[in-house]
Amino acid sequence: MIEELATVMKVKNQQVWVNPQISSGCGACMQKTSCTSSIVWRFFKPRLVEVDSSFPLAVGDQVMVAIDESLLLNASLLLYLLPLLAMFIGAGIAESLLDNAQNSDNYIAAAGLGSLFFALVGLHISQKIWMSDYGVKAVVVKKI
Numbered sequence: 001m002i003e004e005l006a007t008v009m010k011v012k013n014q015q016v017w018v019n020p021q022i023s024s025g026c027g028a029c030m031q032k033t034s035c036t037s038s039i040v041w042r043f044f045k046p047r048l049v050e051v052d053s054s055f056p057l058a059v060g061d062q063v064m065v066a067i068d069e070s071l072l073l074n075a076s077l078l079l080y081l082l083p084l085l086a087m088f089i090g091a092g093i094a095e096s097l098l099d100n101a102q103n104s105d106n107y108i109a110a111a112g113l114g115s116l117f118f119a120l121v122g123l124h125i126s127q128k129i130w131m132s133d134y135g136v137k138a139v140v141v142k143k144i
Helices: 037-042 070-095 104-134
Strands: 002-012 015-020 049-054 062-069 139-143
Touching: 002 037, 049 139, 062 070, 070 104
Parallel strands: none
Antiparallel strands: 002 015, 002 062, 015 049, 062 139
């Protein structure tokens, strides 16, 4: 399980919305001015994440949130490899159909980018369905 410290921001029934804590890759770094993690967190404010909880929690509680690492690995592979494969397959099909045509390079590039775009849109649309059907969600493992 991959765990992260978070603060409870909203509670409704068994659903809890948490705000993850800022963490650096090295733990307790003193170089906040030159740290990449610190700079990224300053520009991209974290959004609230909905998690399941079996603990009685209140707004402001500190909790440890966890997600199964195999789910995270499978999701990462799906989100990175599927669009890349779609782009290569789209470009390959376009290349086989446009054999030695004039400006075929432009059409092949457009087909690859179009396939990439449609794969990303398809992943975005199926995200809610996939997450709700397979129970891919972080859970609160303990209250701190």
